[in-house]
Amino acid sequence: MKIMGPKIMNNFLVIFIGxxxxxxxxxxTFPLGNYSPDWIFLFIIYWLIxxxxxxxxxxxxxxxxxxxxxxxxxxxMNALSFLILSYLVKKNYKSLRYFTTIQQSLIIxxxxxxxxxxxxxxxxxxxxxxxxxxxxWSGLISALxxxxxxxxxxxxxxxxxxx
Numbered sequence: 001m002k003i004m005g006p007k008i009m010n011n012f013l014v015i016f017i018g019x020x021x022x023x024x025x026x027x028x029t030f031p032l033g034n035y036s037p038d039w040i041f042l043f044i045i046y047w048l049i050x051x052x053x054x055x056x057x058x059x060x061x062x063x064x065x066x067x068x069x070x071x072x073x074x075x076x077m078n079a080l081s082f083l084i085l086s087y088l089v090k091k092n093y094k095s096l097r098y099f100t101t102i103q104q105s106l107i108i109x110x111x112x113x114x115x116x117x118x119x120x121x122x123x124x125x126x127x128x129x130x131x132x133x134x135x136x137w138s139g140l141i142s143a144l145x146x147x148x149x150x151x152x153x154x155x156x157x158x159x160x161x162x163x
Contacts, residue, residue: 011054014047014054014156014160015054018043018153019043019063022042023067025039026039026040037138038139040067041112041115043149043153049104051162061082062079064076064078067082074126081115104150108142108146109142
């Protein structure tokens with residue numbers, strides 16, 4: 001039986017603790033409603049840009065299911081949107097790395113706007129009323145706090161030598 005090396009264990013802990021923290025941030029900002037940032041997806045986007053091999057597609061799907069359970073949405077809605085948009089981010093991570101944080105914020109705004117549009121479309125198809133047009137505020141707030149997420153997670157990545 002092969003035991004995980006320290007780097008693999010570090011990566012696993014970062015994913016696990018980061019996912020838990022992003023879910024806790026999502027729960028604690030529930031009172032903000034549609035003005036709450038998309039914490040979970042912001043964490044995923046950061047790690048896809050910084051270290052694209054850290055998050056696998058099955059793991060992104062699982063985190064999306066956790067987001068669905070946390071948000072009380074139809075099971076698979078966030079998982080599907082996370083998976084599709086993560087694929088796009090992962091395919092373009094080399095260019096995204098070289099953008100400034102302001103440029104990345106604009107990309108985040110576009111990505112989360114697409115995500116919310118997908119969620120509203122699925123919500124309308126399922127005839128539930130979980131998401132409405134005011135959910136677009138979440139994309140704007142997420143774009144505004146992206147520099148904080150970016151520099152905070154980059155500090156953690158460098159401090160704990162995550163590669």
